Amino acid sequence: MSTESLEKLLAKGMDNALLRFGLGKGYLDAGEFARAAEHLQRCVEFDPKYSAAWKLLGKAQLEQGDSRAAEQAWQQGIAAAQGHGDKQAEKEMTVFIKRLQRQAPSS
Template sequence: MPNPRIEPLKRVLAIEPDDDVAWFGLGKAYMEDANFEEAAKALRQCITVKPTYSAAYYALAQSLQKLNRVEECRQVSDQGIDVSTKNGDAMVTKNLEALKSTLPA
């Protein structure tokens, strides 16, 4: 059974396609369903709408890691570390660095 938050978030985005919080929520809902392909699409859109959304980089990197898209995960992690450092989001920076350290060389 799909996450009950998915359809309401899709309706919000149909009305307001630039709602970064709704894109992030949709991505996280897909992650909860282990639908990492759709999660990655939603989270990438979140970053497109709001390039400074630190937490979206971490969630996207997690989704890419689950999809075994290692190089893409590494790139997103690097971008996220840059953004989160500029934003002063120390926890996101720490989480991205930890995730990146688990990636194969």
Template sequence: MRNAGSGMRNGGRPATHVEAPMNSNIERCERALAKFPDNAMARFSLGKAHFDLGDFEAARGQFALALAAKPDWMAVAILLGKCEQALGNKPAAKETFERALKLAIAQHHEGPQAELEQLLAESGAA
């Protein structure tokens, strides 16, 4: 017989098929970051795990630190802008998207450039 509590998480609520793996992903990322606190990829991974769960506040903090460590990391800048947008911080989102757009152009990333131009146009900032 299976343990009746094995599918319970989050204060006794049943875990969804997405929730349980993502929580373990956050835990794995936190362990990696504890071992390697200066590792920007570990910090990005933790931010992305939070982002994927919709925890934009936690994701924003991790992405900001990763971007401070690697200022030319375009993908992180895009995700940071999306966090700001989701949190309702329109000026910060616009500023971050503009920064990411400059990086996309400088790094010749046409797909992200088009995405950023669309995000800026939709926000009325283009």
């Protein structure tokens, strides 16, 4: 479903984690990182255990140049993934954080 179709559903008052995730992923794929982050943030507010949303939220924030927010999102995503046994998402976000920490200039 296109972001345009999803936006129409949102405008009609349908608002939930899955809709926000779809919008966030669509905007992320389209390179609209600020809009993606906005929808993914709402998604995790609806469902803090949605580890895939935390993962994409971190990516959207990183693409906007906010590595600190990205790392925080991934940390929360790891906790969410551990909470329901999502080993793959946990592993991916752990790798993202390690990569981010390697790139950070040492102080």
